[in-house]
Amino acid sequence: MRFMLLFSRQGKLRLQKWYLATSDKEKKKMVRELMQVVLARKPKMCSFLEWRDLKVVYKRYASLYFCCAIEGQDNELITLELIHRYVELLDKYFGSVCELDIIFNFEKAYFILDEFLMGGEIQDTSKKSVLKAIEQADLLQEEDESPRSVLEEMGLA
Amino acid sequence: MPAVSKGDGMRGLAVFISDIRNCKSKEAEIKRINKELANIRSKFKGDKALDGYSKKKYVCKLLFIFLLGHDIDFGHMEAVNLLSSNKYTEKQIGYLFISVLVNSNSELIRLINNAIKNDLASRNPTFMCLALHCIANVGSREMAEAFASEVPRVLVAGDTMDSVKQSAALCLLRLYKTSPDLVPMGEWTSRVVHLLNDQHMGVVTAAVSLITCLCKKNPDDFKTCVSLAVSRLSRIVSSASTDLQDYTYYFVPAPWLSVKLLRLLQCYPPPEDAAVKGRLVECLETILNKAQEPPKSKKVQHSNAKNAILFEAISLIIHYDSEPNLLVRACNQLGQFLQHRETNLRYLALESMCTLASSEFSHEAVKTHIETVINALKTERDVSVRQRAADLLYAMCDRTNAKQIVSEMLSYLETADYSIREEIVLKVAILAEKYAVDYSWYVDTILNLIRIAGDYVSEEVWYRVIQIVINRDDVQGYAAKTVFEALQAPACHENMVKVGGYILGEFGNLIAGDPRSSPLVQFNLLHSKFHLCSVATRALLLSAYIKFINLFPETKATIQDVLRSDSQIRNADVELQQRAVEYLKLSSIASTDVLATVLEEMPPFPERESSILAKLKKKKGPGAGSELDEGKKESGAELNGGVEPTASTALTCWGSGLPPPTSSTVPTSTGNLLVDVFSDSASAAPGLAPATEDNFLRSFFPLGDTVSLFVCKNNGVLFENQLLQIGVKSEFRQNLGRMYLFYGNKTSVQFQSFTPTVTYPGELQTGTQLNIQTKAVDPLVEGGAQVQQVLNIECLSDFTLTPLLNIKFRYGGALQNITLKLPITLNKFFQATEMLSQDFFQRWKQLSQPQQEAQKIFKANHPMDSEVTKAKLLGFGCALLDKVDPNPENYVGAGIIQTKSLQVGCLLRLEPNAQAQMYRLTLRTSREPVSRHLCGLLAEQF
Numbered sequence A: 001m002r003f004m005l006l007f008s009r010q011g012k013l014r015l016q017k018w019y020l021a022t023s024d025k026e027k028k029k030m031v032r033e034l035m036q037v038v039l040a041r042k043p044k045m046c047s048f049l050e051w052r053d054l055k056v057v058y059k060r061y062a063s064l065y066f067c068c069a070i071e072g073q074d075n076e077l078i079t080l081e082l083i084h085r086y087v088e089l090l091d092k093y094f095g096s097v098c099e100l101d102i103i104f105n106f107e108k109a110y111f112i113l114d115e116f117l118m119g120g121e122i123q124d125t126s127k128k129s130v131l132k133a134i135e136q137a138d139l140l141q142e143e144d145e146s147p148r149s150v151l152e153e154m155g156l157a
Numbered sequence B: 001m002p003a004v005s006k007g008d009g010m011r012g013l014a015v016f017i018s019d020i021r022n023c024k025s026k027e028a029e030i031k032r033i034n035k036e037l038a039n040i041r042s043k044f045k046g047d048k049a050l051d052g053y054s055k056k057k058y059v060c061k062l063l064f065i066f067l068l069g070h071d072i073d074f075g076h077m078e079a080v081n082l083l084s085s086n087k088y089t090e091k092q093i094g095y096l097f098i099s100v101l102v103n104s105n106s107e108l109i110r111l112i113n114n115a116i117k118n119d120l121a122s123r124n125p126t127f128m129c130l131a132l133h134c135i136a137n138v139g140s141r142e143m144a145e146a147f148a149s150e151v152p153r154v155l156v157a158g159d160t161m162d163s164v165k166q167s168a169a170l171c172l173l174r175l176y177k178t179s180p181d182l183v184p185m186g187e188w189t190s191r192v193v194h195l196l197n198d199q200h201m202g203v204v205t206a207a208v209s210l211i212t213c214l215c216k217k218n219p220d221d222f223k224t225c226v227s228l229a230v231s232r233l234s235r236i237v238s239s240a241s242t243d244l245q246d247y248t249y250y251f252v253p254a255p256w257l258s259v260k261l262l263r264l265l266q267c268y269p270p271p272e273d274a275a276v277k278g279r280l281v282e283c284l285e286t287i288l289n290k291a292q293e294p295p296k297s298k299k300v301q302h303s304n305a306k307n308a309i310l311f312e313a314i315s316l317i318i319h320y321d322s323e324p325n326l327l328v329r330a331c332n333q334l335g336q337f338l339q340h341r342e343t344n345l346r347y348l349a350l351e352s353m354c355t356l357a358s359s360e361f362s363h364e365a366v367k368t369h370i371e372t373v374i375n376a377l378k379t380e381r382d383v384s385v386r387q388r389a390a391d392l393l394y395a396m397c398d399r400t401n402a403k404q405i406v407s408e409m410l411s412y413l414e415t416a417d418y419s420i421r422e423e424i425v426l427k428v429a430i431l432a433e434k435y436a437v438d439y440s441w442y443v444d445t446i447l448n449l450i451r452i453a454g455d456y457v458s459e460e461v462w463y464r465v466i467q468i469v470i471n472r473d474d475v476q477g478y479a480a481k482t483v484f485e486a487l488q489a490p491a492c493h494e495n496m497v498k499v500g501g502y503i504l505g506e507f508g509n510l511i512a513g514d515p516r517s518s519p520l521v522q523f524n525l526l527h528s529k530f531h532l533c534s535v536a537t538r539a540l541l542l543s544a545y546i547k548f549i550n551l552f553p554e555t556k557a558t559i560q561d562v563l564r565s566d567s568q569i570r571n572a573d574v575e576l577q578q579r580a581v582e583y584l585k586l587s588s589i590a591s592t593d594v595l596a597t598v599l600e601e602m603p604p605f606p607e608r609e610s611s612i613l614a615k616l617k618k619k620k621g622p623g624a625g626s627e628l629d630e631g632k633k634e635s636g637a638e639l640n641g642g643v644e645p646t647a648s649t650a651l652t653c654w655g656s657g658l659p660p661p662t663s664s665t666v667p668t669s670t671g672n673l674l675v676d677v678f679s680d681s682a683s684a685a686p687g688l689a690p691a692t693e694d695n696f697l698r699s700f701f702p703l704g705d706t707v708s709l710f711v712c713k714n715n716g717v718l719f720e721n722q723l724l725q726i727g728v729k730s731e732f733r734q735n736l737g738r739m740y741l742f743y744g745n746k747t748s749v750q751f752q753s754f755t756p757t758v759t760y761p762g763e764l765q766t767g768t769q770l771n772i773q774t775k776a777v778d779p780l781v782e783g784g785a786q787v788q789q790v791l792n793i794e795c796l797s798d799f800t801l802t803p804l805l806n807i808k809f810r811y812g813g814a815l816q817n818i819t820l821k822l823p824i825t826l827n828k829f830f831q832a833t834e835m836l837s838q839d840f841f842q843r844w845k846q847l848s849q850p851q852q853e854a855q856k857i858f859k860a861n862h863p864m865d866s867e868v869t870k871a872k873l874l875g876f877g878c879a880l881l882d883k884v885d886p887n888p889e890n891y892v893g894a895g896i897i898q899t900k901s902l903q904v905g906c907l908l909r910l911e912p913n914a915q916a917q918m919y920r921l922t923l924r925t926s927r928e929p930v931s932r933h934l935c936g937l938l939a940e941q942f
Helices: A024-039 A076-094 A099-104 A106-116 A127-144 B011-022 B026-045 B052-067 B076-083 B088-100 B106-121 B125-138 B141-147 B150-156 B162-178 B188-197 B201-217 B225-237 B255-265 B274-292 B300-320 B324-337 B343-356 B363-367 B370-379 B383-396 B402-413 B418-434 B439-456 B459-471 B473-487 B494-511 B519-530 B535-551 B553-564 B574-589 B592-598 B611-619 B672-678 B762-766 B837-846 B866-876 B928-939
Strands: A003-008 A013-018 A048-051 A054-061 A064-070 B716-720 B724-733 B736-745 B751-759 B770-774 B786-795 B804-811 B814-821 B830-832 B853-859 B891-898 B903-913 B918-925
Touching (some): A003 A024, A013 A099, A013 A106, A048 B383, A076 A099, A076 A127, A076 B255, A106 B052, B011 B026, B106 B141, B125 B141, B150 B162, B162 B188, B188 B225, B201 B225, B201 B255, B225 B255, B225 B274, B274 B324, B300 B324, B324 B363, B370 B383, B370 B402, B383 B418, B402 B418, B402 B439, B418 B439, B439 B459, B439 B473, B439 B494, B535 B553, B535 B574, B716 B814, B837 B891, B866 B891, B866 B903
Antiparallel strands (some): A003 A013, A048 A054
């Protein structure tokens, strides 16, 4: 896989993960271009399209588009299910995930994705092992930190 | 504020995100961000040392701002500090920041690398994984330099935890993709292969990805993975839908792993071991059978996962292209999908069938679906699906259905999406030429193309129709009549005017007998279009007019009037003015005879002369161009020889601004004037170089014997069709050689997934005879571009077979697959040896056992010219020894074949018999197969 994007129906980018080296400028251009193409497509159209020299696989979940760019010989259907598996992971972690969860906990969305995919290849397809890894991390975090007061949080203490 | 804030999030961050979301305008958002940036900057610069938590929070805010699309130019140092924190979450955010905002500051990189090193050595699996993720996410060359040798160690160390192994495998894969030269191969490779047997499915999944990539470069090192992959696959395929527990996905056992294993197997030819092969065929059959079973779940995830495996299995079947039964079953399965209610499946079925169409076993089976595919082209609502349908029609086209397919494509063109029109035009043009039985159909088709989609008809297409009409006198009258009719339309495309002008200028006389198309009518018709045309077309029309003066003397006065008018003779455009002046003078000064000679009908175009080739040659690096002349070879001289179409060939003369063909009958004695009239002028098409060398005229080589062309020489054109040209340049010294392959894209369209691979037939597979190392080439080859590939060759021991070069790429959606022989023959490793007469005969006698000698007596295929013969023998590699043979007509040579394991001394004698037009060739070497092989190779050369 070359990259993965999550964006809303309004064209707001919510998550971007790049598995190829390109300049920031080029990335922005690609994001803009691809969002336009995907958002213009009608609901019943097929989930695959050729774009530049890549294949794009996308699927819409509620208000969010999940969009993966893969290479010529990669398998489209399994990529579609890879998206679904990622959504399941988010869903399981956040408990019925919504766009807001991803906005406010963007770093978690990245961590989950990192546990699931690495360098654009699937690392583990088991929902259990991925979530176990994330939850372990959360446990470590909770041990680390004692809760703080609101004022302290706002930097007013 | 969201209801969920897992694991105690950072409240300050959440507040900030809420603020941003509440901003009513872009300006407000920028203002809020700038305020935050100022705040963070002051915190970072402040005197008070920040605690880890605050650092984490601010770094996270910066990250958020960056992801919103704003530039961040500070905070890297704070993030790097977080890396050395021993609190997991701080470290984690630090790594996230580093991998998203990669910075090339070398001081920072040193610090980051240090932190990564520490974490890798920490033996704490979560820290190790974080570090590996960071390496993979950044994936830069610097990272590879620092860690490419460390990661393999982590991967194969006995005590590494499974989760770390998985990360290490994929991390290594990423590094290998960016910098293959930095990843050391070694004994770890064999241990990686055995990860396929690992108990942990996650480890296997990660390992397969890694092996699939590594084995492409070093297929032999990883050969054992084939049988391991087959048995793993077989276990998965035959397992019940719940056996694999968490690795079962919607009742499909391990779909990702299955797909990856099938992908890995596509890196290799079919297994040679009968048992392994049998097991694999069984797997493939099971997968095909399962497609027919009722689904275990109604969920789309179930069918998607199942079909993902099915499509990958079909890809493997197509890759093997050796099991007719499986190929036909695959085709039938795809046929069912063509009418499936899921758009996704229809799309994939069309795509997959495209490749099936090119297999001889399934081509006919694919053709039976023609009606469905045509229907898809007409009715699919999604343009990307229609595109696939058009690709498939193109791929399944042959002589039997060409007319139907071309006419369907033409009618589709009228309503086709603008985005795919040009491609359809090219496809129609190629098919029409390739399968034309009668040329009137071809002419009709191309004129229709211009009529329907004139804007999308590139120059190559209309050049080509003219080339064909000029070369085939049986179609000229028809073409003249048809263009004349087409030009009657009140609005016609400029390309039509160009074709019309050219054809009527050449062959207008063939229809002039009909009063409805008398010379003057023809002229008036053309001239009525003149004023609406571009300069280039007008220039072409002026040439048509002067041709008219020659064809029809009765139009002379009218045309001279036109040429004389101010709008021509004083035209602001230099080219038009010059043509008008010169044509006017020519028509008034020259006698009828001179005029007739100068303006004679165009001579036939040399076959296959390609303008794109000429362009290619200009761009070309060393080698491929200059050596071409050595590759002269008669081409199947007939147009439409049934082999390859060349829609991309161009006219070489006339008003199009190109120089006349080499065989032009224009007499040079008429001096400068004619040069001005006919040749290129500064304003017209400066980019096209004159393709006058003979070498470009004969571009098609019969595939089978290209290697024999290269036995006595090292450079030339190895292969050429209408898409691709491959030039070769090589040098050999002792048992080593280096070969440069130049791949030229002759089209204007990008090649995708361009992968040339060297494969070894038969006993070459053992790896004990030849060792060829290649570097991968960029998978994208731009239109008109040329890429170079270097092959390093080592001869280990004597060999008789020829290594193969397989080239796969996608051109306009269709997979192209070309296999040809590499011109690496044993004689390349010849080292010439000079010796005296007595030494020669002494050695000759030493090699007197019958099996050491090979002899052939054969008829001469080429004129028996002694200079040519000498050159060939020297090219063959041996030394020519003078005054050895008592008969001066005979040739005697000596040399040593240098291989790594042994040297083979070799003596040869060639005795021509001019009267009988025969040769006798005798070879003596110390090894029987070498004698026979060299004798066979050399005998074909005379």
